[in-house]
Amino acid sequence: MVSWHEMIARLGRWFSVAVGNFLYATGFLLNIGRQSLPFVRHRGVARRVLVMQILFTAVEAMGIISLISVGLGAVIVVQGLSILPKFGQGKLIYTILTIVITRELGPLLTAFVIIARSATAIATELGNMVVSHEIEAYRSVGIDPISYLAVPRFLGVTISSVLLTIYFNFFGLFGSYVVTQFIKPIQLQEYFQNLLASMTVIDVVSSLVKGFVFGAIISFSAIYQGLKVRVSTTEIPQVAIRAVSQSFALCILADAIITLVYYL
Amino acid sequence: MDVQIELRNVSLITEDYSAIEDVSVVFPRGRSTVIMGPSGCGKSTLLKVAAGLLVPDRGRVYIGGRALMDLSERQMQEFRRASGFMFQDAALWANKSVYENLALPIEYHEPGQPASATRRRVVEQLRTLGLEDSIDLRPAQLSTGEQKLVSFLRATVLGPSLLFLDEPTTSIDHTSLERMMQRIEELQERGCTIIAVTHDAHLAAMIANHLVVLKSGRVLEAADVAVVRRSTNPQVIEILTQVLSDAAAYDTDILDLLGDGDHPSQ
Numbered sequence: 281m282v283s284w285h286e287m288i289a290r291l292g293r294w295f296s297v298a299v300g301n302f303l304y305a306t307g308f309l310l311n312i313g314r315q316s317l318p319f320v321r322h323r324g325v326a327r328r329v330l331v332m333q334i335l336f337t338a339v340e341a342m343g344i345i346s347l348i349s350v351g352l353g354a355v356i357v358v359q360g361l362s363i364l365p366k367f368g369q370g371k372l373i374y375t376i377l378t379i380v381i382t383r384e385l386g387p388l389l390t391a392f393v394i395i396a397r398s399a400t401a402i403a404t405e406l407g408n409m410v411v412s413h414e415i416e417a418y419r420s421v422g423i424d425p426i427s428y429l430a431v432p433r434f435l436g437v438t439i440s441s442v443l444l445t446i447y448f449n450f451f452g453l454f455g456s457y458v459v460t461q462f463i464k465p466i467q468l469q470e471y472f473q474n475l476l477a478s479m480t481v482i483d484v485v486s487s488l489v490k491g492f493v494f495g496a497i498i499s500f501s502a503i504y505q506g507l508k509v510r511v512s513t514t515e516i517p518q519v520a521i522r523a524v525s526q527s528f529a530l531c532i533l534a535d536a537i538i539t540l541v542y543y544l
Numbered sequence: 545m546d547v548q549i550e551l552r553n554v555s556l557i558t559e560d561y562s563a564i565e566d567v568s569v570v571f572p573r574g575r576s577t578v579i580m581g582p583s584g585c586g587k588s589t590l591l592k593v594a595a596g597l598l599v600p601d602r603g604r605v606y607i608g609g610r611a612l613m614d615l616s617e618r619q620m621q622e623f624r625r626a627s628g629f630m631f632q633d634a635a636l637w638a639n640k641s642v643y644e645n646l647a648l649p650i651e652y653h654e655p656g657q658p659a660s661a662t663r664r665r666v667v668e669q670l671r672t673l674g675l676e677d678s679i680d681l682r683p684a685q686l687s688t689g690e691q692k693l694v695s696f697l698r699a700t701v702l703g704p705s706l707l708f709l710d711e712p713t714t715s716i717d718h719t720s721l722e723r724m725m726q727r728i729e730e731l732q733e734r735g736c737t738i739i740a741v742t743h744d745a746h747l748a749a750m751i752a753n754h755l756v757v758l759k760s761g762r763v764l765e766a767a768d769v770a771v772v773r774r775s776t777n778p779q780v781i782e783i784l785t786q787v788l789s790d791a792a793a794y795d796t797d798i799l800d801l802l803g804d805g806d807h808p809s810q
Binding site for chain 2: 325405408409412413414416417418419420421422423428
């Protein structure tokens with residue numbers, strides 16, 4: 281039987297570790313942020329890592345993003361056009377498209393794709409590099425792993441998240457137009473006029489802000505977890521899982537907060 | 545004695561045990577120090593602490609009289625630029641080719657160099673150890689010995705004045721070993737400070753001016769080779785006998801293997 285004293289002591293230890301981890305993570309984030317600002321002036325070798333990261337996270341994910349966005353747009357159109365006209369609210373389909381694709385699911389589904397592809401890849405790659413002493417090797421030749429490995433990945437994933445969110449919006453809204461042609465043919469001009477009429481600047485800004493915030497969250501979680509590996513390869517899948525679950529949880533939380541701010 | 549690196553009362557605890565404990569040792573400038581001791585006694589840890597790759601839990605490391613922790617970012621960069629580290633497991637960057645492994649330190653520290661000049665320099669380096677045909681291979685495509693040779697070249701590609709070698713000769717064939725020894729001798733002649741961890745009696749005999757004998761994370765003896773050879777400390781004799789045991793089969797006096805530390809950099 282555990283005594284009260286022991287329970288309080290355990291709670292204290294847990295709290296102390298949690299505060300320590302939080303402060304460490306905050307310091308780590310600030311360090312990445314501090315080194316991200318002057319990145320443009322950095323040496324070319326790190327810029328190459330940034331380009332490769334954008335290539336992997338954004339360009340190589342365009343196929344799956346196209347499929348998801350067109351599919352989502354199609355589902356909304358099919359469902360909407362079969363129900364809404366019965367209530368004389370056929371035009372509401374444009375508002376629903378804007379809310380679901382641009383403001384809510386576009387950024388979130390894009391984030392999920394990035395988590396599945398890039399968060400796991402980054403956490404695993406960095407974890408492997410720690411175990412095989414590659415991080416130490418970078419330090420031994422004077423290359424700061426934060427500026428050379430972490431910052432380009434942080435910026436690359438964040439930029440890619442914003443770009444993919446725009447791409448998702450474009451494809452989702454355009455895809456829904458294509459599907460509309462099979463159900464209730466409509467002129468392209470009329471479709472986009474109605475769509476733009478239902479869309480506000482805040483919708484677009486909200487979408488981009490979410491893309492940016494989600495990208496920053498995912499990249500930071502993946503880098504932080506990857507570099508937390510210490511000595512063993514068995515830690516690598518563990519940190520990859522942690523990077524994924526942490527990214528999911530934080531993105532959902534951030535999404536709720538940003539949406540709440542939108543309606544306040 | 546001109547001291548390049550000094551460790552004062554340094555301890556490092558990993559996974560709840562002391563890897564090195566209360567170590568105070570100096571590494572003289574322009575000379576070659578060999579760290580010897582049984583496996584697991586903390587030699588590699590000591591080397592990494594001296595190179596600033598591991599931060600000690602207690603004690604301080606001084607580089608040219610200045611505490612390592614107090615160096616500014618720029619001074620740290622200069623220290624790294626002037627030093628090279630060869631890892632025991634090579635630690636090559638797996639997602640880069642042999643060329644990229646050698647070119648990256650050049651591109652990072654000497655920005656603005658034309659790519660053709662960097663390539664020429666890398667090819668020259670590879671040629672010295674007979675690895676020019678492996679230039680486009682990935683580390684996983686090389687043998688362990690070849691990986692170590694590339695690791696040695698990466699450590700020396702910027703022409704360091706301070707070189708850390710962690711078991712540099714293991715898994716390397718005789719011809720490559722001779723070429724590597726030649727490079728090490730050239731560096732010694734240029735006044736490069738070398739700190740090496742090795743079990744290889746012949747390497748120790750060839751390069752050591754100064755010897756550090758380690759046991760269970762503690763320094764038993766740290767002095768010029770001639771002094772260590774005359775040591776009456778039974779633990780020092782026992783460790784050197786153990787460490788040099790392979791070579792002992794051919795020599796009646798095992799400590800004679802170490803010579804008397806009379807090398808070019810003296």
